[in-house]
Amino acid sequence: MKIISALIPLLALGLCAAAPAASTGAAFYGDAPDEHHPWAVHDQNRPQPKLVTPGTFSSPEQPGRSPADAVVLFDGTAAALANWEADKPEKNVPTRWIVKDGALECVPKSGYVRSRASIGDCQLHVEWAAPTLPQGESQGRGNSGVFLMGILEVQVLDNYDNPTYADGFAGSVYGVQPPLANALRAPGQWQVYDIVFRRPIYRQGAVVDPGYVTVFLNGVLVQDHTPLEGATGHMKRTKPGPFPEAGPLKLQDHGNPVRYRNIWYRALPPRAIEGGTDGCLTTEATLTKRREIAVAVRADATRRDPAHPRSELLKLMEALVYEQDAATLQQVEQMAGAYAAALRQLPANQLDSKKDEVKHVHSAFNYLARFKCIPDSFGPKVELKKIVDEQGWEKKR
Ligand code: MG
Numbered sequence: 001m002k003i004i005s006a007l008i009p010l011l012a013l014g015l016c017a018a019a020p021a022a023s024t025g026a027a028f029y030g031d032a033p034d035e036h037h038p039w040a041v042h043d044q045n046r047p048q049p050k051l052v053t054p055g056t057f058s059s060p061e062q063p064g065r066s067p068a069d070a071v072v073l074f075d076g077t078a079a080a081l082a083n084w085e086a087d088k089p090e091k092n093v094p095t096r097w098i099v100k101d102g103a104l105e106c107v108p109k110s111g112y113v114r115s116r117a118s119i120g121d122c123q124l125h126v127e128w129a130a131p132t133l134p135q136g137e138s139q140g141r142g143n144s145g146v147f148l149m150g151i152l153e154v155q156v157l158d159n160y161d162n163p164t165y166a167d168g169f170a171g172s173v174y175g176v177q178p179p180l181a182n183a184l185r186a187p188g189q190w191q192v193y194d195i196v197f198r199r200p201i202y203r204q205g206a207v208v209d210p211g212y213v214t215v216f217l218n219g220v221l222v223q224d225h226t227p228l229e230g231a232t233g234h235m236k237r238t239k240p241g242p243f244p245e246a247g248p249l250k251l252q253d254h255g256n257p258v259r260y261r262n263i264w265y266r267a268l269p270p271r272a273i274e275g276g277t278d279g280c281l282t283t284e285a286t287l288t289k290r291r292e293i294a295v296a297v298r299a300d301a302t303r304r305d306p307a308h309p310r311s312e313l314l315k316l317m318e319a320l321v322y323e324q325d326a327a328t329l330q331q332v333e334q335m336a337g338a339y340a341a342a343l344r345q346l347p348a349n350q351l352d353s354k355k356d357e358v359k360h361v362h363s364a365f366n367y368l369a370r371f372k373c374i375p376d377s378f379g380p381k382v383e384l385k386k387i388v389d390e391q392g393w394e395k396k397r
Pocket of ligand 1 (some may be wrong): 143144153155156250254
């Protein structure tokens, strides 16, 4: 009874200060976490997306600007050559490719150029232009290539009115998968590749994820999450197999003075199978993440204003959504039990003024029971339901 008496002033002071749950995204709202999803649907505890200032699109005359978090490999300046080297067995050999009129231009017979940066899974933006006056035909016209990690070629070729074998077209995964469309502009004009690359992942010799490449050519989808079959090559069937974690981006010297501009990439976050937290996780990874969230929510509960104990109670209840923690359950039982008992001590008119907050706590308990975080018979839940029923709060305004 002493505890109840002590709580009555708190009820009067603070418990009705907090507003009912927001209409969207609040705790006890969307479907609860499960064995593959650590967050509830519309979960406010899920981290906010990081802010990225977007870039600008290119025009035929001017390259666009990269997003703020991109790593720029070539921005049209001669200084950007420092990001590249000749593709030789030894390192730090200067490339013989040249920078001319804001473009990185292949000098035939100088060999591939490779980035000094080692790049794994990424979003890659590359613009290229075949020579204005077309020379040669089929694979001999405006040929180069974007080699992801130096081993998987997205073909660069002037296929404007220039047929060739389908799996060697511009936008093909060379020798494997033709592009879904030929969306090229005329030679001399700038063509834009936007590529999303996920390398294959193997464990103990078995494929865990084959890896994928998605390619847009001038905004037209030409590779749609195409599964990788291994490093690409000429004439020979590729063989599925593991890739390293990262490798340099290479641009091919195929004997044509193809030009490049505006090359940048953004590293992609790890996939769920690599310990990332997006998508559908393994049960083990989900439980680990849920425990982590529960710890943070419980820590938040301790920082609540003691003048508003219902706020702490609701936070502890929220922690139960993520983890079945016996100590927290006991704490909730004690706090909510005392809360219900204190409500019982209030005169009728004061109790009626607490209708919204009591209904909120009651509905939070219903949520916990619905998702098996507490049993239906949980004492304080039953007690609050009695109060709500006795007052007819579920029926009348
Ligand atoms: Mg090529």
